[in-house]
Each structure stands twice: as C-alpha cells, then as structure tokens.
Amino acid sequence: MAVYTDITDEELAELLADFDLGAPLSLKGVAEGVQNSNFLVETETGRYFLTIYERTVAEDDLPFYLGLMRWLAEQGYPSATPMVDRNGETLKRVRGKPCALISFLSGLSVRRPTAAHCREAGGGLARLHLASAEFPMTRVNNLGHAYWAEMFAPLTQDAENLKPGLAAVIEGDLAHLAKHWPQSLPVGTVHADYFPDNVFFAQGRFCGTIDFYFACTDALAYDIAVALNAWCFEPDGSFNITSARALVAGYEAHRPLSPEERAALPVLAHGAAMRFFLTRLLDWGLTPAGALVKPHDPMEYERKLGIHRSTPDLVLFGEAS
Amino acid sequence: MAVYTDITDEELAELLADFDLGAPLSLKGVAEGVQNSNFLVETETGRYFLTIYERTVAEDDLPFYLGLMRWLAEQGYPSATPMVDRNGETLKRVRGKPCALISFLSGLSVRRPTAAHCREAGGGLARLHLASAEFPMTRVNNLGHAYWAEMFAPLTQDAENLKPGLAAVIEGDLAHLAKHWPQSLPVGTVHADYFPDNVFFAQGRFCGTIDFYFACTDALAYDIAVALNAWCFEPDGSFNITSARALVAGYEAHRPLSPEERAALPVLAHGAAMRFFLTRLLDWGLTPAGALVKPHDPMEYERKLGIHRSTPDLVLFGEAS
Numbered sequence: 001m002a003v004y005t006d007i008t009d010e011e012l013a014e015l016l017a018d019f020d021l022g023a024p025l026s027l028k029g030v031a032e033g034v035q036n037s038n039f040l041v042e043t044e045t046g047r048y049f050l051t052i053y054e055r056t057v058a059e060d061d062l063p064f065y066l067g068l069m070r071w072l073a074e075q076g077y078p079s080a081t082p083m084v085d086r087n088g089e090t091l092k093r094v095r096g097k098p099c100a101l102i103s104f105l106s107g108l109s110v111r112r113p114t115a116a117h118c119r120e121a122g123g124g125l126a127r128l129h130l131a132s133a134e135f136p137m138t139r140v141n142n143l144g145h146a147y148w149a150e151m152f153a154p155l156t157q158d159a160e161n162l163k164p165g166l167a168a169v170i171e172g173d174l175a176h177l178a179k180h181w182p183q184s185l186p187v188g189t190v191h192a193d194y195f196p197d198n199v200f201f202a203q204g205r206f207c208g209t210i211d212f213y214f215a216c217t218d219a220l221a222y223d224i225a226v227a228l229n230a231w232c233f234e235p236d237g238s239f240n241i242t243s244a245r246a247l248v249a250g251y252e253a254h255r256p257l258s259p260e261e262r263a264a265l266p267v268l269a270h271g272a273a274m275r276f277f278l279t280r281l282l283d284w285g286l287t288p289a290g291a292l293v294k295p296h297d298p299m300e301y302e303r304k305l306g307i308h309r310s311t312p313d314l315v316l317f318g319e320a321s
Numbered sequence: 322m323a324v325y326t327d328i329t330d331e332e333l334a335e336l337l338a339d340f341d342l343g344a345p346l347s348l349k350g351v352a353e354g355v356q357n358s359n360f361l362v363e364t365e366t367g368r369y370f371l372t373i374y375e376r377t378v379a380e381d382d383l384p385f386y387l388g389l390m391r392w393l394a395e396q397g398y399p400s401a402t403p404m405v406d407r408n409g410e411t412l413k414r415v416r417g418k419p420c421a422l423i424s425f426l427s428g429l430s431v432r433r434p435t436a437a438h439c440r441e442a443g444g445g446l447a448r449l450h451l452a453s454a455e456f457p458m459t460r461v462n463n464l465g466h467a468y469w470a471e472m473f474a475p476l477t478q479d480a481e482n483l484k485p486g487l488a489a490v491i492e493g494d495l496a497h498l499a500k501h502w503p504q505s506l507p508v509g510t511v512h513a514d515y516f517p518d519n520v521f522f523a524q525g526r527f528c529g530t531i532d533f534y535f536a537c538t539d540a541l542a543y544d545i546a547v548a549l550n551a552w553c554f555e556p557d558g559s560f561n562i563t564s565a566r567a568l569v570a571g572y573e574a575h576r577p578l579s580p581e582e583r584a585a586l587p588v589l590a591h592g593a594a595m596r597f598f599l600t601r602l603l604d605w606g607l608t609p610a611g612a613l614v615k616p617h618d619p620m621e622y623e624r625k626l627g628i629h630r631s632t633p634d635l636v637l638f639g640e641a642s
Contacts, residue, residue: 008432025523026427028361031350040349040361042427106347106363111329202346 005037005052005095012041012050015094018085019101021045035213040104047104048083052097057213059098064139065212066090066100068132068189073103077131078200078208080105107200107207115246118231120206121199122250125191125227128209129220129255132189141192141216143279145181145271149174151278158285162298170277173305177271182264185219192216194223195230221261224251225268228315229276229304237303239314262316269315270308277301326358326373326416333362333371336415339406340422342366356534361425368425369404373418378534380419385460386533387411387421389453389510394424398452399521399529401426428521428528436567439552441527442520443571446512446548449530450541450576453510462513462537464600466502466592470495472599479606483619491598494626498592503585506540513537515544516551542582545572546589549636550597550625558624560635583637590636591629598622 012024022044030038030049037052053062066082070090073081082090083101092099110117143151152159152174156167191198193214200208224247232243248265251257280298307314333345343365351359351370358373374383387403391411394402403411404422413420431438464472473480473495477488512519514535521529545568553564569586572578601619608616628635 009429010432012429023524024429026521027429029352030361031352040351108330108333108345108348111331200347203344 005054005097007037007039007050007052007094011094012039015050015092015099015101016041016043018087018089018092019083020086021048021083021101041101049080049102049104050094050099051102052094052099054097061139062091062098062100064137065215067137068135068212068215069102071135072128072131075131077127078105079128079212080208080210105200105208105210107202109197109199110201111196112235113196113231113243115240115243116204117196117201118243119246119250120201120204121194121196121227121231122224122247122252123254124199124206124209124250125194125223126251126254128191129188129223135189138189138217139215141190141218143192143214143275144216144218144222145177145275148177148271148274148278151282155278155281155285158281162281162284163302166302169309170274170305173270173274173309176309177267177274180267181271182219182260182267185221185261185264186258187217188220189215190218190220190223190226192218192223192226194227219261219264219268220255221257221264222268222272224248224257225265225272225315226275228265228269229272229301233304237307239307241314244315265315266308266312270305270312273301273304273308277305326375326418328360328371328373328415332415333360336371336413336420336422337362337364339408339410339413340404341407342369342404342422362422370401370423370425371415371420372423373415373420375418382460383412383419383421385458386536388458389456389533389536390423392456393449393452396452398448399426400449400533401529401531426521426529426531428523430518430520431522432517433556434517434552434564436561436564437525438517438522439564440567440571441522441525442515442517442548442552443545443568443573444575445520445527445530445571446515446544447572447575449512449515450509450544456510459510459538460536462511462539464513464535464596465537465539465543466498466596469498469592469595469599472603476599476602476606479602483602483605484623487623490630491595491626494591494595494630497630498588498595501588502592503540503581503588506542506582506585507579508538509541510536511539511541511544511547513539513544513547515548540582540585540589541576542578542585543589543593545569545578546586546593546636547596549586549590550593550622554625558628560628562635565636586636587629587633591626591633594622594625594629598626 012027016024024043026042028040030040032038035056036054039050041048041050069081072079081103084090090100159166159170198211228244232240234240280296280301283295284298333348337345345364347363349361351361353359356377357375360371362369362371390402393400402424405411411421480487480491519532549565553561555561598619601617601622604616605619
C-alpha cells in the first residue's frame, strides 16, 4: 500500500486536458500497490486509476504492460485498460514520472478463497492465456527460472539468518530445478503474479484481473503453477488438493492442458515457490528493522518449497506416484 | 494518509448485511485521514466511505460527530453523511473497532487557493454555521483556548529545540491570549479544522465540506480565524489580504459578523495559530526520526504566530491601527 508521489488538483487538470474524459470531479490516493502510486480519479465520464510509476518499475517495460492491457480489453477480457489521449498515447508523465490513466474495474478480491473461487480463478487465467495468444509483444521473465541461481547467490547469508542450514537446501532445490525444468512447453504471455489480490469476483464469479506489472513471456503452465501456490494453500500451511483440482479443472474448461504441461506442473510449482521465496527473501533483507511497511514473510514460501521438495507429485493431486 | 485496520471481503459483506445498501462491488483502501482507516466501498446502490475509528478518536465523541453530519445533511448542507442501518444506527463495529459508512461526496480540494476560492470557502463556512444553528448536541473544544497553557507546559523543551528562546515567546503569547480572549461572542457548532483539504470545489465553486472529527462548540468567529490562517498565507509565509477580505466577504454574504466578532478576529487568529502550533509541536516530538510519515512542520505555524504577534491588526485588513 503506498502513495509515494503526491499530485495537486492543478496537475490532475493539466493531465486530463490531454484526454477526452471530461473535467476532474474527485481525486483520492489509494493505499494499493507496492511499486507505484495510485489515485482514484472521477471525471465527468467515469472513474479511472491514475497510476504513477515509481523507480522500481523499469520504464522500458511500460509499453509492454500498457500494450498488453489494451490488447486484453480489445479481446473482451475483463481487465483494467489504459485510456488513450488525443494523440493515441497511453504512457503520460506527471511530476517527471511516467504515468497512465487506467479504467476502473469493479470487483472484490477474496481473502480466503474457497474451492469454488479457485475454479473460477482457473477459468479466468485460461481466458487470459487465450485472449493474449496473438499479442505481438514479448518480455523476458527476468524473475524466471534462468535467473534464480544468480538471484540467490548474494542471499545465502540471509537464508542462513532465516533458518540455519537453509542455504544448502535452496542450493539443492536450484540444482534439481535446473536439471528438471521443462524446455518445450507452450509459451505465451503470462500474468506471473496471479494471486488472490489481483483477481476480482462478483457474486462468487470471476469478473476481472488487475496488476499486469509482472506479465512476461513464459510457459503458460508456469502461470498455473504460480496460482496453485497462491490459491491452494491453507492458512495452516497445508495444500488443499480439492482447491487445486478445482483450479486446474476451471482452467481446462477453457484451455485443456497437454500431457506434457500436466506432467510438468510439480516442477513448475516447485519453481514458482522458489521465485516468490527469492524475491521475498531479497525484500526482507532490504527492509530496515522497525519499518512501517512489513514485507511478505519469506518463510511462507520456504514452507511451500519444503512441501514441493518432499512431495514432488503433490500438485498432480495424488494421481501420480 | 493511512490504512491502519485491514478488512476482508467477508467482514465487509457482514457489515453491509445490516444495511439496505445492496451487495458490495468493490473495496479500496484510501490513503487519507491521519486518525482513522478509510475505505472506498462501492455497493449496488452507490459509493460510500467506510471509516474505521482508531484509538486517537475518542469513542465517546463519535455520536456527536456522526449526529452533526446527519443533521447537516438533513438541513441540505453539502457534506458526507453517515448511513443508517435497519435499526437506525450509524455507529457500527468491525474488527472490534467503531466504524461508520459515510456517503461519498464528490469534489476536489485545491492545493493553492486563489482569492476566488477563499470567497467560496468563506461562504461554505457561513452556511455550515447557519445549518448547524439548531443542532442540539454540544462538545467541548478540548483543543481550545482554555487548554493551550496546559498543552504547552510539557512542550517547552521541544519549543527550545525548534528555536532557542521560543518557549518564552510562546509563554508571552499565551499570557496575551488569556488576557484578551473574547468572552461573549456568538457560540455554535464549529468545524475547527476548516483547511483547504477539507473543502471541496467543483468548477471553482464550493461544493462540500468533509472531516468533522474536530467539530465542537465554540465561538463561530473562531472558525473564521482558523480558516484565515489555513487559506490566506502564501507559500512564502506572507499574509494575503486580498484572500482574507474575500474569505470574510464570502462568509458575510451568508452570515454578517457583529462588530464584536469582527473586532475579535485578530486575537482569534493569533489563538488559532497557537492551537495548530501546539498540536504540530506535540506531533513533531512524538514522531521518531526517520519515520515514513512526516508530521506537519510546526515552524509553519510558528511563523504565523510571529506575524499575528507583530501585526496584531493584520486580519482586519489594514482597516484598524
């Protein structure tokens, strides 16, 4: 949650003058997003998010994110869409920082997803993959499997501080993942952060996806693996196989998996747990003691790694082994 | 800006179940307010603020604030209004904390008010005093003149740290204010925090007032004095007499001041500067070095105190002395 950049009524009016969205009626800073500043803007024509991109988002990647959001909306996929100004631009600037005006998407994210939510979420993810199938831009997954060993190298001491002996265990995981990582799965545009906060529901039905600022080009089934970790663990750390089956079934109702994709789910889920463990470990180390904003606990993903390590067929739902 | 209390989709649904406002459609934490947690809630019937009152707001005072907001709305005054549930209640609870659902009020606050904004704001303040004239509840102004000496007593060292010699100067101000404070001005319900952030405009016209959580019973002209300090100083610290005249003229277009009220404006403005200096000095001392949220700078009001001290007829706009 964050508003890093302040904005005045005059700056808002100046920005809106480039668009055909009418005069501003209200402006509220929104406590949402950890990488950018968000404002809810009401104009005579509707409601929009004004997102101001802070330094943590690479400016070179913004055309990909904004292009993807516009593409998805044009395909009828329910997602927030950047507005174009009178010159056809979506990427604007305010206070010297890049920004975009993005349509407001209604919907509530669920804190404790049920199996029914997981089925809906799986369907929403498959529809995202289908809607982006012809999207012409690409972006390397710079938090993907090829980068994990170099991401971990400077963090071994942090891992030891978290839990003595953990560094060697992570090294073992990394070797296992490097050896078994699938090389020929169908590739496309993945959300790469399809967590419950980023998925909206209305009356229990999937109604939209937000926050495409990790989207990239990678194996489609990797997105399912990220989602299995994010949606199907109980608060006590146990894996809910019913929820996982529902998520995959919801996905396959729109886009059936190939046998290779299905067989790869365990190693993909193990790897997806590694990706979030590594970034949380990094953020944990960077946060000064006593900081107001607590980063996500890396131990949550350390436990998920442990489960995938010890029960490698878990996400095949007991069908294998 | 703050969201101190988190709330889940389930807690929101449970709260809304007591109201006839329809099902929830969206929920966003709002980075606004320093004393409470605010969420923008969209339901099938409209948009509302869910305000969760944190410890800094005395729970005993909430019936006064919420009662005043409902009263004002019933008089047709443009302000946000608490919604009543099916039992006629406005004060609810969530996560064990008091809360209220308050109607969303559109409008933009202005960062750099012009004289025209000051005229509009003055009119809005007079209309507030007229609309609350028959409001039956009262609340002592516990940040009012009777409390300033005891508020300052534990802060003398903080004042010295801010500027050597300041403590004695403040003591002198307090003695002056105690001696000259007017005792028989018309009393009523005052906003007591009528700053530009709390006043909304649409197309340059006053369109509403928010944040009644300092409202209390005091001299009506004291509210004008607070506003003169808040609206009529330039960023360079100078007092803008044109803006001040406009603010008072805007006020008097709705509620003419008595000669006694007008004559009291200088000492009231000096006192109003003291009130904000004292609370900012207190907050400044309480904030640890390096904190993410910087409190308001007490020096801004130290400078305003100095101006009222040296040019005591200033807010009479050069008509006296």
